[in-house]
Amino acid sequence: MKRILVPTDFSEHAENALKAAAIIAKKNKCEIFLLHLLELPNQMSDAMTGGASIPEVMLFIKKANETLQKIKEQPFLNGLSINATVQFEKAFDGILSFNKKNKIDLIVMGSHGTSGIEEILIGSNTEKVVRLSEVPVLVIKKDVGEIKFKNIVFASDFSTEIKKPFKKLVEFVKIFDANLSLVMICTPNSFKTTVTAEKTMKEFIKNYDIKNYSLHIFNDANIESGISNFSKTIDADLIGLCTHGRTGLAHFFNGSISEDLVNHTTKPVITFKI
CATH class of the missing domain: 3.40.50.620 (HUPs)
Incomplete structure (x- = not known):
């Protein structure tokens, strides 16, 4: 960059x-x-x-x-x-x-x-x-002040199509020597067992040269609130997402993330096109 x-x-x-x-x-x-x-x-x-x-x-x-x-x-x-x-x-x-x-x-x-x-x-x-x-x-969203981008959240379903844009996120993380919190949001309509979710995330991350990361599974009523609430829980500096060109912030987790997340969260959001 x-x-x-x-x-x-x-x-x-x-x-x-x-x-x-x-x-x-x-x-x-x-x-x-x-x-x-x-x-x-x-x-x-x-x-x-x-x-x-x-x-x-x-x-x-x-x-x-x-x-x-x-x-x-x-x-x-x-x-x-x-x-x-x-x-x-x-x-x-x-x-x-x-x-x-x-x-x-x-x-x-x-x-x-x-x-x-x-x-x-x-x-x-x-x-x-x-x-x-x-x-x-x-x-x-607001004056960044002395923000360091040290604590970055990346929310995804960690499917194959995410691999290419994820490489760009890894580059960004390395610029700031940041800690990357990878999170899979589980909802009533998009439920995965802990064993399945952990296996998916571990298989995904093993292909990347990244040291400071952690894996998380977070349960919430819907994807948008899950990402927002998890980011608040760990006091994230930045939220990372992947997008599809045809529908904006949408269609991962086999569902849809609306623009509400970008509209309503006060945290910075970085998006990478699939």
């Missing part, structure tokens, strides 16, 4: 994401790409060819670049390589196209704490990026 993309709408939530990106960048000598997307009204887009409001368009660009420059001068970014870009494109499309063009390794985005995913960029676009991004997406 050497190239980190941080989309920003200049909000507090986007700044929280940038602070988290800075922590990762300093640990792993990464380059940060700051991206501000200008989604102009239709009449403004017409002006690009008609010429009527070109000065107004240029003002948007000028102000955006000035704000990006101020952000780059924040003390928490000292010593880091920061590239800033203003781009005319819809937020969701712009993030994914920039990602492919610049060979980004990790996207870090902000979101509301417990109020859900609601606003532009820090809203439905976050959920779309989580669902469709080919690279890992780290969603930050």
